[in-house]
Amino acid sequence: MKLLLKYMKPYRGLAIITVLVLMVDIAGTMLVPTLLANMVNIGVATKNFNYILQNGLAMLGATALASGGALLGSYLSAKLAANVGRDIRNAVYDSSLAFSGSDFERFGTGSMITRTLNDINVIQQSIIMTIQMVLPVPIMCVMGIALATSIDYQMGILLAIVVAVVLVIAAITVANAAPIFTRLQRFIDRMNVVLRENITGVRVIRAFNKEEHENERLDDVFSRYAKAAIKVNWLFAGLDCSAFFLMNIAEVAVLWFGGNRVGAHAMEIGSISAVLEYAMLILFFIMMAQIVALTLPRAKACLDRADEVINLVPEIRDCVRPAHDPLDAKGNLALDAAVVADAAVTADAAVVADAAEPDDDADVVAAFRHVTFRFSDADEDTLHNLNFRCRRGQTTAIIGSTGSGKSTVAKLLLRFHDVTGGAIQFNGADVRGMTRESLRDAIAYVPQKAWLFSGTIADNLRFGNEAATEEQMRHALDVAQSQFVYDLPDGLDSRVAQGGTNFSGGQRQRLSIARALMKRADLYIFDDSFSALDFKTDAALRRALVPETRDAATLIIAQRISTILHADQIIVLKDGEMAGIGTHEELMETCEVYRAIAESQMKGGDGNGR
DSSP states (O other): OHHHHHHHGGGHHHHHHHHHHHHHHHHHHHHHHHHHHHIIIIIIHHTOHHHHHHHHHHHHHHHHHHHHHHHHHHHHHHHHHHHHHHHHHHHHHHHHHTOOHHHHHHHOHHHHHHIIIIIHHHHHHHHHHIIIIITHHHHHHHHHHHHHHHHOHHHHHHHHHHHHHHHHHHHHHHHHHHHHHHHHHHHHHHHHHHHHHHHHTHHHHHHTTOHHHHHHHHHHHHHHHHHHHHHHHHHHHHHHHHHHHHHHHHHHHHHHHHHHHHHTTSSOHHHHHHHHHHHHHHHHHHHHHHHHHHHHHHHHHHHHHHHHHHTOOOSSOOOOOOTTOOOOTTSOOOOOHHHHHHTTOOOOHHHHHHHHSOOSOTTEEEEEEEEEEOOTTOSSOSEEEEEEEEETTOEEEEEESTTSSHHHHHHHHTTSSOOSEEEEEETTEEGGGSOHHHHHHTEEEEOSSOOOOSEEHHHHHTTTOTTOOHHHHHHHHHHTTOGGGGGSTTGGGOEEOGGGTTSOHHHHHHHHHHHHHTSOOSEEEEESTTTTSOHHHHHHHHHHHHHHTTTSEEEEEESOHHHHTTOSEEEEEETTEEEEEEOHHHHHHHOHHHHHHHHHHOTTSOSSOO
């Protein structure tokens, strides 16, 4: 609830106006029965036509006032809900942008989609319905019972008893509904996950003739959701029945007791109609409020889920700068004891001291110093005691078997995860003392899975440089061997499907490389980015890269020996540890792991790729 109040606070003026407008609506509505009672009791009884006409016009004015209030109130409440929903949705999305890889895994993609879209839609609808259906209830109850009591105190007491009974039933029903709605949101999460898997993996499902199996899996998820939804419908059905039953009982009671009091000359006949109208209005709004109240536990569950995302402290975050600690020219922090503590570093004093010292070589862009890393849910280290440097104007390559930790190196450099031991330096500064923005600004990254965004080819290239000219884009495409773009009817304006699925794997990789080249970076990371290219294109692309990256360091992560033959240094990983480091020729002589990889890939050659 605190989350909702926080995001409604900027719109408190709008909220106050909305409530005032709704009170005008209620006042107009509650005025009509009194005017009607006066018309009957006085105008009809005395046959005073002018009095009847005056009260009729007053009723018409009250009705117009109520209608105008209802219309304006609906608009204002919808506007308020839309603004609050937008702000919460933006907050959820903004928080997710700061998540580390582990943070994302905690929630899952399907759940994040549900929380950002479905959950906040539920919150918006609940705000609208609460303002229009729930907030008026206490005001109507107080005004209705007060007006009924002013007409006849016994009828007022009767109305108060009926209202109290209905409110107790509503409270019990809502309490029982809360856990069911929480489960409903979890089932929606699960449905999102399974549906997403089936839609994106439809080709694999068909290739393995698993349509029936996946059908059964989906049916199981849908059935669980249906059972929970049916329970909710039972609650709604029971609530409707009890509410209408009580309304009819109240109507009969008012007519019975009112008729007896009219017969006893204790009240007038017009007053019965007024009390009856108040009873129907109050009970109708209570019934509507009950239906809305049944959805409030679901909205509460949605608010809690949004709050989980918004208030999650990211595993990786920029260090808090002490007041006395100035920023450098790039807006980064120097590594000191406070920064190390804030980053939750587990390195020993010797490693921290070593990381804090400036590197001897001015041309070193990135340096791994005794780096150890373990995923939070893992039992052993993924990387252990890595020591190497990436120098400006040189190419560093990393090779190893699947699962050796190659891609994790790139993720640590980009600070998608933080080291659990040791330190990574970038341009002489510990990455934990840099802002993530400044660090990632200096790195151009091509991921292992080439991903393109929906839009045009030009849109995707400008992702690396918003101010890129057509000439710059064409140059990047030429370097990335993406001349196929020129053969497309629309060229740079050719449409790209989500994920780039309307291009082949090799074309997606080349476009991803071109996107990275649009950025002038200190370090270029190619994470197995040449795997879908044929040997000729691979060689041509690497030759074209040399002049483009001569002022930067290049890190190539690969499984193919031919891709890294001419690297200035090759790092061989085995089970997360360095099994060797050197040039291709040196490793062929000294590293058994590298030699085994080379020989398995180069049978029939001389071990040097010829």
